[in-house]
Amino acid sequence: MIGYRSRLERDLARWEEAGLVDARAAGEIRADMAVRGVRFALAPVLGILGAVLLSFAAMTFVAANWQDLTKLTRLLILFSALWAAYGAALLLRYMHAGFLEQAAILLGTGLFGANIMLIAQMYHISGNPPDAVLMWACGALLAGVLLRSRPALGLTICLIMLWSWWEVVDHRWSSPHYGFLLAWTAVALPVAWLRWRAGYHMLALALAAWIVGIGYLFEDWSMFFGSRDAHPLVIIIGLAIMLSVVVAGRTIEHVTKFAGPLVVYGLGITYAGLFALQFVERIPVLTIAALAGATLVIMIAALFYGARSHNSALTRLAYSLFSIELLGLYFKTLGTLLDTALFFLLAGVIVIALAAVAWALHRRQLLGSGAQT
Numbered sequence: 001m002i003g004y005r006s007r008l009e010r011d012l013a014r015w016e017e018a019g020l021v022d023a024r025a026a027g028e029i030r031a032d033m034a035v036r037g038v039r040f041a042l043a044p045v046l047g048i049l050g051a052v053l054l055s056f057a058a059m060t061f062v063a064a065n066w067q068d069l070t071k072l073t074r075l076l077i078l079f080s081a082l083w084a085a086y087g088a089a090l091l092l093r094y095m096h097a098g099f100l101e102q103a104a105i106l107l108g109t110g111l112f113g114a115n116i117m118l119i120a121q122m123y124h125i126s127g128n129p130p131d132a133v134l135m136w137a138c139g140a141l142l143a144g145v146l147l148r149s150r151p152a153l154g155l156t157i158c159l160i161m162l163w164s165w166w167e168v169v170d171h172r173w174s175s176p177h178y179g180f181l182l183a184w185t186a187v188a189l190p191v192a193w194l195r196w197r198a199g200y201h202m203l204a205l206a207l208a209a210w211i212v213g214i215g216y217l218f219e220d221w222s223m224f225f226g227s228r229d230a231h232p233l234v235i236i237i238g239l240a241i242m243l244s245v246v247v248a249g250r251t252i253e254h255v256t257k258f259a260g261p262l263v264v265y266g267l268g269i270t271y272a273g274l275f276a277l278q279f280v281e282r283i284p285v286l287t288i289a290a291l292a293g294a295t296l297v298i299m300i301a302a303l304f305y306g307a308r309s310h311n312s313a314l315t316r317l318a319y320s321l322f323s324i325e326l327l328g329l330y331f332k333t334l335g336t337l338l339d340t341a342l343f344f345l346l347a348g349v350i351v352i353a354l355a356a357v358a359w360a361l362h363r364r365q366l367l368g369s370g371a372q373t
Helices: 002-018 023-068 071-094 098-122 129-146 150-170 179-194 197-217 231-256 259-279 285-308 312-333 340-372
Strands: none
Touching (some): 023 098, 098 150, 129 179, 150 179, 150 197, 231 285, 259 285, 259 312, 285 312
């Protein structure tokens, strides 16, 4: 919201100077944005912060007096606090206090997880520790669906990531955790039902982390680029995501309204695999040079597509990854394949080529706007 308001202020100033918007209309837009900004930023932040503080206060109080309480008293405290939070959420819904209602739901969901851990400790229940996190995630998902709570769904996404990571660690990083995909799908359905855009980003980040992770968990991929791990598979998946948006972007946008960010995540996944191959794995220098060339081609293609589709996030990411690639190549190949002078010569040629592409795109946009006017 802050970034949007800053951009809107710059646009309003430019529109006023050009005579496209008069001072009165600009003032009304600023006043409306100020009201919406306060309502959006202050209430949910304070509500969520209050829920978190209450959770810590309850846990601290119980922990300080835990040993002096009987088991029955402990159970009464745990379950009373849990249902009091959900009862407060229903009351706040009746009062149409939406943000405070969501904070109460989040509090109840957090207390549900605390109840699982404390009851297991109290009765010395042994088992697979990640299962407790999965149970907590199931409770959070149920609360998110039944109460249409976006914060509860956000907590669910974080919990399934923790659960999946814990399962991988317990199995000594021997194989990917495929149960994550089932859990991810179960959360994706209600997120899509609520049309929660921030939830789309959380889901995309979680899935991207899982895809990048399988590059380090599969082994015996030596037939591909001399790599021991499955980073080539990560590259293939990332390129497939990007290509799907390029080919069927309009359809994806119509269904999900998420085509633009999807290609950005695809580029990030692709480069994560390329980076691991070039700078983490031990492969021949000539192979590194070939992969570096392919990487720069992908970045140039991403810049071109980002400019053509007006996807500023893709353009910024491509420029950033391009810079990271050049720095990585400098430190990786210095003193081996390339000396310092040759490196800067090649880097300069590539940057000039990028500048020529950017200028050609800029001229094309100017000509197009001139033809329309």
